[in-house]
Amino acid sequence: MSTETGRARPSGRRPGDSGTRDAILTAALTLFAERGYDGSSIRAIATAAGVDPALVRHFFGDKDGLFAAAIGSVTPGLLVVALGDDPAAAGRSLADAYLGMWENPATRPVLLALVRSATTSPAAAHMLREVIGAKLRHVAGLDGVAPDRVALAASQLLGVAVARHVIGLEPVVALSHEELVERVAPGIQRCLTGDG
Amino acid sequence: MSTETGRARPSGRRPGDSGTRDAILTAALTLFAERGYDGSSIRAIATAAGVDPALVRHFFGDKDGLFAAAIGSVTPGLLVVALGDDPAAAGRSLADAYLGMWENPATRPVLLALVRSATTSPAAAHMLREVIGAKLRHVAGLDGVAPDRVALAASQLLGVAVARHVIGLEPVVALSHEELVERVAPGIQRCLTGDG
Numbered sequence: 001m002s003t004e005t006g007r008a009r010p011s012g013r014r015p016g017d018s019g020t021r022d023a024i025l026t027a028a029l030t031l032f033a034e035r036g037y038d039g040s041s042i043r044a045i046a047t048a049a050g051v052d053p054a055l056v057r058h059f060f061g062d063k064d065g066l067f068a069a070a071i072g073s074v075t076p077g078l079l080v081v082a083l084g085d086d087p088a089a090a091g092r093s094l095a096d097a098y099l100g101m102w103e104n105p106a107t108r109p110v111l112l113a114l115v116r117s118a119t120t121s122p123a124a125a126h127m128l129r130e131v132i133g134a135k136l137r138h139v140a141g142l143d144g145v146a147p148d149r150v151a152l153a154a155s156q157l158l159g160v161a162v163a164r165h166v167i168g169l170e171p172v173v174a175l176s177h178e179e180l181v182e183r184v185a186p187g188i189q190r191c192l193t194g195d196g
Numbered sequence: 197m198s199t200e201t202g203r204a205r206p207s208g209r210r211p212g213d214s215g216t217r218d219a220i221l222t223a224a225l226t227l228f229a230e231r232g233y234d235g236s237s238i239r240a241i242a243t244a245a246g247v248d249p250a251l252v253r254h255f256f257g258d259k260d261g262l263f264a265a266a267i268g269s270v271t272p273g274l275l276v277v278a279l280g281d282d283p284a285a286a287g288r289s290l291a292d293a294y295l296g297m298w299e300n301p302a303t304r305p306v307l308l309a310l311v312r313s314a315t316t317s318p319a320a321a322h323m324l325r326e327v328i329g330a331k332l333r334h335v336a337g338l339d340g341v342a343p344d345r346v347a348l349a350a351s352q353l354l355g356v357a358v359a360r361h362v363i364g365l366e367p368v369v370a371l372s373h374e375e376l377v378e379r380v381a382p383g384i385q386r387c388l389t390g391d392g
Binding site: 035036038039115116118119120125128129147148150151152154155156157158159160162163164166167168169170171172174175183184186187188190191 | 235311314350352355356357368383387
């Protein structure tokens with residue numbers, strides 16, 4: 001396992017390391033998004049990044065560590081969505097922001113990686129809970145809403161995104177992003193604030 | 197999907213075969229539910245069923261065939277849900293029936309197998325589309341509802357079920373089945389019929 005000579009703590013990094021590290025993270029995110037956690041080996045990720053698997057382990061330890069780093073490399077800013085000050089518009093804002101992240105090539109791989117991995121990997125499921133549960137609660141505009149309301153709204157939006165981007169459910173794929181937001185916003189709004 | 201006896205092609209079946217066949221299907225469903233399509237090999241399924249892998253191939257061909265048969269062994273009756281004659285109650289009936297199938301030990305493995313597999317296997321995603329799209333449209337009480345409305349309602353219910361049973365999202369897990377139905381029914385109703 002520890003075949004790497006300079007495995008002196010992930011500290012002793014030399015100049016040039018950060019480019020290699022980024023290349024590994026990008027390759028990892030791409031593979032996790034396409035194949036899920038179980039389907040992506042450290043070896044395959046190393047090959048995609050053009051490095052030795054030992055280097056991947058040097059930087060990230062095991063696959064869990066690599067997964068966490070790959071997801072974390074994008075998520076910090078991912079859910080910083082200002083929903084505005086109008087509680088009556090929170091449903092639409094949340095639906096637009098969340099489903100919009102699935103349409104965005106910069107953020108979609110993270111969401112795909114989480115969903116494709118969370119269904120079979122407990123570690124990935126844990127991370128998805130964190131993202132949905134902890135982070136979503138801190139989204140501006142949702143801080144006054146009960147956690148179970150936020151969780152139910154997020155769950156339903158997750159289902160719509162999975163139907164559209166993972167399962168490819170025809171009628172959901174056929175709608176434009178705007179139409180989709182239009183259609184689900186009232187239900188999400190009701191879920192968040194109990195308004196009719 | 198005719199999983200029944202009249203499958204005379206991969207034949208030469210002798211008396212006693214149907215018990216073996218059922219044992220393979222049960223083992224397959226269990227493994228697909230726990231590990232998903234990618235994580236379940238024909239060899240592992242054969243071992244769980246106590247048979248030779250060659251016998252699995254004899255009955256079902258490849259893994260796709262086995263997956264289809266395992267899902268089909270339960271789904272025919274799965275979605276025969278009478279939603280009643282009251283269109284205003286369709287949202288609640290659908291939510292109760294669908295989420296109830298996830299609570300039911302007899303049907304949950306099929307749903308878990310589909311979800312755990314559909315995120316990484318195109319063949320499984322296809323079957324899930326079939327189950328959601330084609331079969332759900334024929335549920336009594338939904339025949340007059342536009343397919344995109346049914347698909348969006350089903351997607352949101354799928355998201356709730358995944359959050360509860362796969363991801364384990366705390367606030368969604370904490371609710372009872374009845375509370376959950378209570379909370380999502382109005383949004384599903386609005387989605388189905390456009391009512392307030």
